[in-house]
Amino acid sequence: MTKVLLLNFIVLAVLSASSGYETPTKGVARDWLKPRIYLARPQRLPGTHHIVSEERLRQIRSELLYPFSDQGGNDGYGDYQRGIQSPTPQIQKNFTFTLPFLGFHFNYVKVSINGYLGFSDPPEEYTYPLVFPIKRWPRSVPVSDPSFIGIFYSKMRVGNAHPADIDQRRPGVYFKLETDLQADTDQFGVELRERLVRDIREGGLQGSENFVPKHAIITTWKNMSFLGGIDKALDTTNTFQVVIATDEVRTYAIFNYADLHWLSHTEAGGDTVSGMGGVPAYVGFNGGNGTQTFEYLPYSQSPSLFEIAKQGCGNGFPGRHIFQIDEKIILASCKNIR
Template identity: 25%
Template sequence: MKPSVAFLLLMLGAVMNVQPAQEKASLLYPYGPEQHDQKNPKLDDGSSKKVSLAVPFTFYGKEYRTLYVNNNGVISFDTRVNQYTPDPFPLADGRTFVAPYWADVDNVRGGDVFYRETTDPTLLARITKDINQYFPKIPYTATWAFVATWDHVAYYGSTTNKGNTFQAVLTTNTKTSFIILNYWDIQWTTGAASDGDAETGLGGTPAHVRGVEGKAEGKGTS
């Protein structure tokens, strides 16, 4: 049986606000060195190495076995994405990626980008519970997940200590795939090279957010 196409689960957290640590832990899935995450190099417009997945992830009807976690707020499947000013969706060139917050991130100025592949039963149980809450009519038990987190990342040209914290989670049971987007603290939208204000991080061509982007071979939600 052909695996189902990806569904999108969007979870919106605190925006333009700083919340207590316990609330942060309740929204974002655990991440960081304590979770044995990998961390992207400190490189403007950089990305992770090519990540080989232990379990293929089905996205718009196609199975992918590798991906990149790009500093500029994108998880891509075919190639790295170092573009810092986002294009309007849908993309004319048909690139395939997940864009939790496509903008000009500069982790040299501040913040970190973490990622890991996991089959931890405690985390999978929490993911399963969240998906069952929002999609009660779709039988689902997570057996695998990939968690990418942008932790208090700065924007290019910043003259402040503003940072954004957000997360993208890919999960599957090999038959059905979901994408979960979590937003904790969003303090800026635009880097200076995208005509944003260096002090406020606003204006210009702001960040684009889209859970799924690609050439569909079946139905999906966004």
């Protein structure tokens, strides 16, 4: 009996490694968005090209969140960013391409624990509610007017995992960069590219009807609690994700809100137990240096922010909101949610 069990385990392990995906658990809905492990892509055979079926596309598009992993990769942690904790709130990621954002072109991004992707350093001091552009710039030095993409701009700390959750990936910040998607022929690359194409085109934004992404950035904040709360507040967490897709001319941002249970940190007046009250998180975009800004109303810095996880603007998915962000911010059409 022991030999049989061992043989079965070996067979399952080989199948999982060869496909790059974790074997589904019986009785639990699983697909490529759920696995904790992604392995090195298998060597491509000459002349091979993965073809994704419509059924497979429907399957992978049925999940709100795009893929991220806390195992595998060069260091064994996958996309998990061990360097991002409260004492070190942001790290910089460099690109081999340029990302158009509000008329500028960037070859790097700063990933912050505080719910945004930045292209410059944040202000040293905050006044709530947040107002961008910062009017004191450039008259008052060293006050800065930061450039950022803010999905849930609020001071945070890594919270606790929930033992009852099916998804047991570790709490924290995840960052995945996929380049040269137009040339990808393996399963992961083809499915990611086709999923982005379908999701963005359904938003009806300018230029999306023939958009094919070259590069994608997937940043996920999982089980994040608010800064300043008591220890028990670490059990009160939010999970959300921003996906950036670009062909180096047009850039689109997909905001996915999976789970919201608090709105504000204590510095902004939030309660130390619940994270409620005070000034809720900022949602929006700022070009920086006194240029363009876009605050996503009526959700940003409002108690109605909880509703952002129930509503959808893009392809009717609750909690999904799609924007074009290369030259100016344009919100996708808001359709009836699924």
